[in-house]
Amino acid sequence: MTDQDSSSSASHTEEEEDEQMEAETGPAPPPAPPAAASLSDVSSTLRAVIRIKHKYQALKKRRQEMGQLMGGVPGAPSRASPKIFTFDPVPASAWPPPTRKKRKKKRRVLYPDRRRRKAPAHEHSPAEFCLYLLSAILFVQVYNAIENLDDHVIRYDLDGLEKTLRREVLGQQGAVELLMWHLRDFLSTYVHNRPLVLSLHGPSGVGKSHLGRLLAGHFRSVLGEPLVLQYFARHRCPPEAEAPRCARQLLSLVAAAVELGEREEKIPLLVLDEAEHVRAEVLDALLGLLRSAPANQYLNAVYVFLGSLGHERIAEHLLRNASAAAMARELTPALRRRLAERHPLWAEAVLVPLGLLERSHVMECFLDEMSREGFYPDRAHIQRLAAEVQYYPAVGGREYSVTGCKQVVAKVNLL
Structure with missing residues (x-):
């Protein structure tokens, strides 16, 4: 295949693509008249690029108009714009409304006055001295x-x-x-x-x-x-x-x-x-x-x-x-x-x-009385004398004397 054949096939394909895009977007705008002799020098490739750009802008405009028309119909599928980076400005309606953060109200900072101030003088009241005197008198009275x-x-x-x-x-x-x-x-x-x-x-x-x-x-x-x-x-x-x-x-x-x-x-x-x-x-x-x-x-x-x-x-x-x-x-x-x-x-x-007195208390009475009278306090003798005293029946292991130490002095005097 020769270079001519390849160039002819490329031209045919370009023409077919142009026809297809014209069928989708409508007839292309008429080309601008040749303004000057300098345009004749522009290559065919540049003209093709300019033509493709015009067609793309027309296609994009048409799709935006269709999207606005379909947005008002309930239940219509939403068509998202292609994720293509362009330099076109985004409409304000596409962005969510900005939320303003609530700022905390700051306390007002009070700066001291630059004038030099003196501390208030402590004034002694006469009642203060009276209070001190009364406290001292009360303390002395309580102490006394x-x-x-x-x-x-x-x-x-x-x-x-x-x-x-x-x-x-x-x-x-x-x-x-x-x-x-x-x-x-x-x-x-x-x-x-x-x-x-x-x-x-x-x-x-x-x-x-x-x-x-x-x-x-x-x-x-x-x-x-x-x-x-x-x-x-x-x-x-x-x-x-x-x-x-x-x-x-x-x-x-x-x-x-x-x-x-x-x-x-x-x-x-x-x-x-x-x-x-x-x-x-x-x-x-x-x-x-x-x-x-x-x-x-x-x-x-x-x-x-x-x-x-x-x-x-x-x-x-x-x-x-x-x-x-x-x-x-x-x-x-x-x-x-x-x-x-x-x-x-x-x-x-x-x-x-x-x-009442118990038996042990009666024995102590005998011991004290015998010591006063000068008798030798024999333990066995004291127990014998205490046994001669009358007692109540034992209660809880305790023996209470009926007469207490009443008979102690008389019994010691008989010794």
């Missing part, structure tokens, strides 16, 4: 009050009294603790709105009279003889004596002790033993002294009553429970009702029950 409380307790030497009672009074540790608690609470101050009335009750031989003697002896040593009154009912007021006269005599003794205590700023002590033998008239007179009243001068005093009232109730409780741990808390309501039926005086008193 605390010191006064300590002075009152030290004056009565309650620590020494407690040691003596724990050593001398056998088997009554709970009663001693309750008694000392009330004494500390009352004697810590001097001004009171009511007197302290302690009523110690228990069976015979448990140490009531011995405890009263220890209290009276201790307070005589710290307060003096005139401020301590120890009153024995059957001795001071025998059955044949007149009850009104006994009442007046007792009131005069109490008045003298209280007046002396007011002058010396001390609290007197009245110990009334054998309270079960006190006449009703005497109890009425004492009840008048114990009534709380603003102008009553008998409020700063300690009254201690010793007696065996209600001892059956105490013995029954111990024999049923075989323990004296919670005796005061459990027995106080029933014992108070029992004593209030006898006289309303005991409704004003603090009840301190004394329990």
Whole structure:
């Protein structure tokens, strides 16, 4: 095949392609007239390129118009534009609307003034000095009050009294603790709105009279003889004596002790033993002294009553429970009702029950008494003497004495 044949076949194919594109796009626009002689020099290849470009632009324009027409019809297939990079501008409708980001509102920055400022001067108010003075006075008053409380307790030497009672009074540790608690609470101050009335009750031989003697002896040593009154009912007021006269005599003794205590700023002590033998008239007179009243001068005093009232109730409780741990808390309501039926005086008193003594306590009583009398404390001898004392039936492994240490002194004297 020669070069002519190839050129002729190429020209034929180009003509066929032009005809096909004209059939699709329509007739081509008429060629521009030859403007100048310079166009004759342009080669045929350049003319072909220009012609193809015009045809492509016409075809593209036609497709855009068809796409706009088909976009308005619902359900028409969307034709995407060919992914060909061109320099043609993209219409604004093809791009999604730009979304503007919300900017956070910044706080306004306040810059300090350039002028130099001075700190405000601290002004002292006169009330501030008054506040400091008042605080100092209050502190001194509280300190003095605390010191006064300590002075009152030290004056009565309650620590020494407690040691003596724990050593001398056998088997009554709970009663001693309750008694000392009330004494500390009352004697810590001097001004009171009511007197302290302690009523110690228990069976015979448990140490009531011995405890009263220890209290009276201790307070005589710290307060003096005139401020301590120890009153024995059957001795001071025998059955044949007149009850009104006994009442007046007792009131005069109490008045003298209280007046002396007011002058010396001390609290007197009245110990009334054998309270079960006190006449009703005497109890009425004492009840008048114990009534709380603003102008009553008998409020700063300690009254201690010793007696065996209600001892059956105490013995029954111990024999049923075989323990004296919670005796005061459990027995106080029933014992108070029992004593209030006898006289309303005991409704004003603090009840301190004394329990029964065990065999070991009776042996200690024999040991102390034999040591005082100068006998050799033989253990076997003490056990033999303790076995002669009468006891209740054993309860919970404990043997309680019926008479306590009442017979100890008589048996030691027979040795």
